[in-house]
Amino acid sequence: MTATDENTGAEHSHAENAAHPRFAEALRELGLDEVNGRIRRFPDATRTAAEAAAAIGCELSQICKSLIFAAWGSPLLARGRDLDGGVPVLVLMDGASRVDVELVRRELGAEKVTRATADLVRETTGYAIGGVPPFGHRTKTRVLADRSLLGHDTVWAAAGTPHTVFPMDPKSLIAHAGGTLVDVREQTR
Numbered sequence: 001m002t003a004t005d006e007n008t009g010a011e012h013s014h015a016e017n018a019a020h021p022r023f024a025e026a027l028r029e030l031g032l033d034e035v036n037g038r039i040r041r042f043p044d045a046t047r048t049a050a051e052a053a054a055a056i057g058c059e060l061s062q063i064c065k066s067l068i069f070a071a072w073g074s075p076l077l078a079r080g081r082d083l084d085g086g087v088p089v090l091v092l093m094d095g096a097s098r099v100d101v102e103l104v105r106r107e108l109g110a111e112k113v114t115r116a117t118a119d120l121v122r123e124t125t126g127y128a129i130g131g132v133p134p135f136g137h138r139t140k141t142r143v144l145a146d147r148s149l150l151g152h153d154t155v156w157a158a159a160g161t162p163h164t165v166f167p168m169d170p171k172s173l174i175a176h177a178g179g180t181l182v183d184v185r186e187q188t189r
Contacts, residue, residue, distance in 0.1 A: 020160020022126050026136025030176055035166050045162035047130030049095030052165055056156055063095030064149060064157040064173060066132040068121045068141075069104060073111030077142055088116060088124040092134050092145040092179055094155070099146075100186040107144060107182050130162040134177040145179030 018039040019027070027035050046052040049063040056062075070086030071077055077087040089108065091099050105113040121129050126138035134143075134157050149155055149170040156165045157173060174181065 018159065018164055019166070020127060020131065020133075020136075020164070022138070023133050023136040023160035026133075030135070032176070035168065039159045039164055039166045041164050043163075045130065046165065047162045052156065052158075053095060056165060058156060059096070059152075061094040061096035061148070062152050062155050064134060064155040064170070065093045065095055066125075066134050066158060067091045067093060067099060068116040068124055068132065069099075069101070069113050070116045070120060071105070071108050071110040071113045074108040076108050077110070086114070086116070086120070088120060088139075088141050089113070090125075090134070090137075090141045090143045090177070090179075091184060092143065092149060092174065092177060093185065094146065094148040094151070097146065097148055098186040100184055103182075103184040103186075104144065107184060108142075127158075127160050128162070131158045131160055131164070133158050133160050133166075134173055134179075136160065143177045143179040144182045144184060145174040145177065146185050147181055147183050148185050149174065150181075
């Protein structure tokens with residue numbers, strides 16, 4: 001069953017198949033079945049935060065980006081998870097901001113932090129870049145959530161595909177992701 005939102009042109013699917021099956025299962029496991037009814041599906045991919053905000057009709061900063069980084073030499077990360085020397089770390093960031101990799105490195109006490117490759121993102125999360133949700137990943141990953149997300153009553157995040165998003169209050173989203181609240185946003189000069 002689908003309906004079109006006159007304000008955004010978005011198709012709202014109330015069937016569980018709107019979300020990626022792994023993400024729909026994660027919602028069930030977390031007792032968040034009601035979120036399935038709020039997932040929005042778009043006919044065109046919304047791979048960037050700006051595309052998602054335009055499609056939803058919200059502020060860019062209300063988009064929650066789920067970004068995977070690779071960290072080396074951090075005593076805070078499990079060594080057994082090293083993939084080619086780097087340990088995957090998920091950073092949740094508002095859509096209007098950029099991650100300051102140096103702040104992430106300091107937060108983790110790591111020697112080095114870089115953006116993860118597309119292969120590492122898929123291997124770690126089970127999702128492609130542009131559709132990575134904040135939770136429901138293939139593997140358990142350390143999560144850092146930037147405090148800027150708390151500036152809104154509702155944020156929107158990917159539901160496992162570049163075509164789907166869901167709304168949630170940021171405190172709940174961070175809690176379900178197992179995130180640690182940090183300040184890793186790049187400061188504008």
